[in-house]
Amino acid sequence: MKAIEITRLNQEEIKVALADKKAEYVKLRLAHKVSPIQNPIQLREMRKTIARLETAVKK
Numbered sequence: 001m002k003a004i005e006i007t008r009l010n011q012e013e014i015k016v017a018l019a020d021k022k023a024e025y026v027k028l029r030l031a032h033k034v035s036p037i038q039n040p041i042q043l044r045e046m047r048k049t050i051a052r053l054e055t056a057v058k059k
Contacts, residue, residue, distance in 0.1 A: 001049045006056045018053040025050060 001021075006014065025046045031037055 001052065003052055006052055009056075011057070014053055014056050018050065018057060021046065021050050021053060 001017070006017075009017065025043070028037065028043060028046060032040065032043065037043075
């Protein structure tokens, strides 16, 4: 999710998206611990998206 997409969302949508991304990140991280995932860069991108969403919530 890019920053421009986040700015188009209202606060409630951002909070929902943040909760979804955090849950998805936990599942992806667990899957990576069990057996390496195909593209480990997904983890980095997911962390960056979560950080963008958390920044948008604070505004």
